[in-house]
Amino acid sequence: MVTGWFAGDGDDFTLLGTRCSACAAVFFPREDGCCRNPGCAGGDLAEIPLSRRGRVWSYTDSRYRPPSPYVTDPELPWEPYTLIAVELAAERIVVLGQAVPGVTVADLSVGAEVELVPGVLHEDGETVWTTWRWRPTGVTA
Amino acid sequence: MTGDVAVLGAGMHPWGKWGRGFVEYGVAAARAALADAGLGWREVGSIVGADTVRGGYPGHVAGATFAKALGWQGARVTSVYAACASGAQAVAAARAQILAGLAEVVLVVGADAAPKGFFRPAGGDRPDDPDWLRFRVLGATNPTYFGLYARRRMAVHGDTLEDFAQVKVKNSAMGALNPYARYRKRVGAEEVAASAVVADPLRLLDICATSDGGAALVLSSVEFARGRGAAEPVRIRAVSTVTPTYPNTVLDLPDIATDSAAAVEPAAETFRASIARAAYEEAGLGPEDLSLAEVYDLSTALELQWYEDLGLCGEGEGAKLLREGATAPGGRIPVNTSGGLASFGEAVPAQAIAQVCELTWQLRGEAGDRQIEHARVGITANQGLFGHGSAVVAVR
Ligand SMILES: [Zn+2]
Numbered sequence: 001m002v003t004g005w006f007a008g009d010g011d012d013f014t015l016l017g018t019r020c021s022a023c024a025a026v027f028f029p030r031e032d033g034c035c036r037n038p039g040c041a042g043g044d045l046a047e048i049p050l051s052r053r054g055r056v057w058s059y060t061d062s063r064y065r066p067p068s069p070y071v072t073d074p075e076l077p078w079e080p081y082t083l084i085a086v087e088l089a090a091e092r093i094v095v096l097g098q099a100v101p102g103v104t105v106a107d108l109s110v111g112a113e114v115e116l117v118p119g120v121l122h123e124d125g126e127t128v129w130t131t132w133r134w135r136p137t138g139v140t141a
Numbered sequence: 142m143t144g145d146v147a148v149l150g151a152g153m154h155p156w157g158k159w160g161r162g163f164v165e166y167g168v169a170a171a172r173a174a175l176a177d178a179g180l181g182w183r184e185v186g187s188i189v190g191a192d193t194v195r196g197g198y199p200g201h202v203a204g205a206t207f208a209k210a211l212g213w214q215g216a217r218v219t220s221v222y223a224a225c226a227s228g229a230q231a232v233a234a235a236r237a238q239i240l241a242g243l244a245e246v247v248l249v250v251g252a253d254a255a256p257k258g259f260f261r262p263a264g265g266d267r268p269d270d271p272d273w274l275r276f277r278v279l280g281a282t283n284p285t286y287f288g289l290y291a292r293r294r295m296a297v298h299g300d301t302l303e304d305f306a307q308v309k310v311k312n313s314a315m316g317a318l319n320p321y322a323r324y325r326k327r328v329g330a331e332e333v334a335a336s337a338v339v340a341d342p343l344r345l346l347d348i349c350a351t352s353d354g355g356a357a358l359v360l361s362s363v364e365f366a367r368g369r370g371a372a373e374p375v376r377i378r379a380v381s382t383v384t385p386t387y388p389n390t391v392l393d394l395p396d397i398a399t400d401s402a403a404a405v406e407p408a409a410e411t412f413r414a415s416i417a418r419a420a421y422e423e424a425g426l427g428p429e430d431l432s433l434a435e436v437y438d439l440s441t442a443l444e445l446q447w448y449e450d451l452g453l454c455g456e457g458e459g460a461k462l463l464r465e466g467a468t469a470p471g472g473r474i475p476v477n478t479s480g481g482l483a484s485f486g487e488a489v490p491a492q493a494i495a496q497v498c499e500l501t502w503q504l505r506g507e508a509g510d511r512q513i514e515h516a517r518v519g520i521t522a523n524q525g526l527f528g529h530g531s532a533v534v535a536v537r
Pocket of ligand 1: 020021022023024025035036037040041042043
């Protein structure tokens with residue numbers, strides 16, 4: 001569904017961005033066309049892994065079932081999930097993602113440390129759609 | 142100032158869930174604006190329609206659709222799409238035509254028939270569309286972003302749920318006085334607190350609904366207005382339609398991430414603040430000159446953010462300004478005297494035009510029970526998806 005946004009397993013799981021060879025600007029989701037820094041004449045865009053740990057910029061949850069194209073099973077009761085916007089210090093970027101299942105807004109605070117882990121967005125009989133999730137550090141659920 | 146254009150007429154179709162097509166709402170608003178201007182449709186040299194998007198293309202291409210419904214009469218036609226800023230861009234296009242001498246009288250129309258519940262992107266698998274992606278990959282609805290902003294304000298500025306609720310209390314009291322508003326019932330803080338959480342910490346009554354509605358303006362050159370006996374018409378003095386500055390470091394709908402500030406130091410000013418600054422600069426005035434403001438209260442917490450972005454108070458002082466009563470009727474700078482989106486709901490292509498309708502009525506002294514005394518200068522503020530700034534300054 002989104003190719004090349006993340007790679008690896010377990011402790012090696014990372015988000016993949018791109019970096020401009022001319023101005024060192026970083027892009028996530030990856031920018032493969034041309035550098036979006038208006039002061040840059042344009043360099044080559046090379047793939048880079050992003051930091052696996054960051055700090056909570058803010059957070060919220062989704063108490064109602066989101067509409068399509070989000071995929072949910074309408075037969076099952078709605079289970080709210082938590083969303084976290086995470087600030088990565090090295091890249092100076094904020095990346096939104098779902099929290100790992102079981103983490104609620106009560107478990108979070110602005111500035112708290114979280115780390116990236118792989119998760120399952122959804123699966124059907126043929127395919128498992130992997131995604132990224134944020135998990136408070138020190139939690140091993 | 143030579144850059145002014147006159148607002149000769151303003152009109153709306155009442156907002157709500159009426160179950161009819163957007164053309165009907167737009168035509169009703171247009172006819173009301175023409176009647177208010179004392180002009181016949183045949184006297185209009187140009188029509189600008191703010192587009193609604195349903196099903197992946199700008200549905201019915203609004204300018205021509207409204208022109209056909211009103212009766213083809215050969216007017217110049219323009220259609221614009223800028224998401225929630227479509228109305229401001231329609232006003233900007235009309236103003237540019239008038240100032241360039243391409244048209245003397247322009248009819249601006251926006252209307253929509255919104256779906257129930259969450260806004261959602263058009264169908265199909267479209268991973269090249271950032272709006273589609275945030276739903277597909279994250280299930281991030283619009284209230285998700287409002288919730289993130291609200292939590293961030295609570296953590297950084299100390300805003301409370303009670304502060305947010307008081308925005309709804311204030312706006313609902315004004316909406317109750319507005320015959321065009323969808324919600325005309327005063328809401329108490331306890332009702333906000335008792336409503337269901339949608340996106341923590343925001344509740345149903347903190348978040349604006351989706352609505353049907355329409356709004357229209359008749360704009361003309363100042364000379365034309367004078368010729369029609371309007372010696373001192375409300376005038377549009379500035380229209381801000383700016384884009385952000387790279388790197389845009391505030392997470393914004395519909396993006397999954399901000400720009401990175403690794404290579405370029407971000408500007409001290411946020412995108413939202415730059416929208417207002419551009420309007421002030423073009424108008425040659427500042428926040429201290431304002432009599433009132435209509436801001437885009439998609440959520441109660443976002444209204445507080447706009448206070449700061451408009452320069453009504455310092456950063457982090459939005460809730461304090463609200464608590465002091467400065468933004469309520471009778472205060473130093475009343476905000477959302479129309480009742481705001483809290484009372485109207487979202488009819489995307491119409492709302493930026495509806496904001497200018499409210500300024501017009503207030504500046505003329507025709508706002509009835511919600512009239513602000515001695516209104517001379519007003520600003521609207523809005524933000525369209527994908528980086529469309531939107532602000533209009535009107536003066537009397
Ligand atoms: Zn570059």
